[in-house]
Every structure is written in structure tokens, then in C-alpha cells.
Amino acid sequence: GASRFGVFFRVILPISQTALITLALFTFQGTWNEFLWPLIVLRTPSNFTLPLGLQWFRGEYYTLYSIVLAGSLFNSLPIIILFFVFQRYFVRGIAYTGLKGV
Numbered sequence: 001g002a003s004r005f006g007v008f009f010r011v012i013l014p015i016s017q018t019a020l021i022t023l024a025l026f027t028f029q030g031t032w033n034e035f036l037w038p039l040i041v042l043r044t045p046s047n048f049t050l051p052l053g054l055q056w057f058r059g060e061y062y063t064l065y066s067i068v069l070a071g072s073l074f075n076s077l078p079i080i081i082l083f084f085v086f087q088r089y090f091v092r093g094i095a096y097t098g099l100k101g102v
Contacts, residue, residue, distance in 0.1 A: 021089040029079050050075045 002010065038049045045056070054071045057064040083090065 018089050018092045021086055025082060025086060025090060028082065032079060033075070 033051055034049070035051045038052045042048055042052070045053070050071060054068055054075070057067045057071070
């Protein structure tokens with residue numbers, strides 16, 4: 001027999017690896033795109049996150065769409081890169097849930 005830690009690390013953790021990686025990707029995406037919490041906490045513009053900093057290019061009567069769209073591209077690049085790195089775990093996690101395409 002194996003100890004409790006042995007069972008956890010050799011049985012339970014490999015089975016739940018896909019779900020944990022999918023959960024980590026969703027958590028990172030939610031944290032990365034956070035807008036309201038940095039708006040409340042951060043006071044100096046030099047510490048602003050990218051979604052918060054993009055608001056500086058939106059005026060009351062105009063918006064610099066070229067800069068906002070370029071910044072949005074840079075904001076989404078880390079999430080896209082992480083998706084391609086962990087794509088097999090993400091797709092396997094969706095397949096294990098039993099969801100079917102519409």
C-alpha cells in the first residue's frame with residue numbers, strides 16, 4: 001500500500017491534472033483582464049495595468065482607435081500564447097466534461 005501522500009501524488013493528482021491546468025488558464029485570464037480592482041487600488045498611472053492604461057486613450061469626445069486596438073492586441077497576446085502552450089490540456093479538459101458542440 002501507498003501512504004496518503006503517495007496516493008495523492010500518484011493517483012489523484014495525475015487524474016485531476018487536466019482540470020487544474022484548465023482552471024489555472026481561466027483564473028489567469030480573469031486576473032489578466034481585470035479592470036475594476038486595479039482602478040480602485042492603483043493611484044499612479046505608472047503602475048496601471050494594460051486594460052486600465054488603455055482608458056487613457058479614450059477621451060470624452062473622441063477615441064484613438066488605432067492605439068486602443070494595438071494595445072488590445074498586446075493585452076491578448078499572453079493569453080493566446082498560454083492557450084497554445086497548454087492547448088492539449090485545455091481541449092482534454094473540455095472533452096472530459098461531456099460538453100458537445102452546438
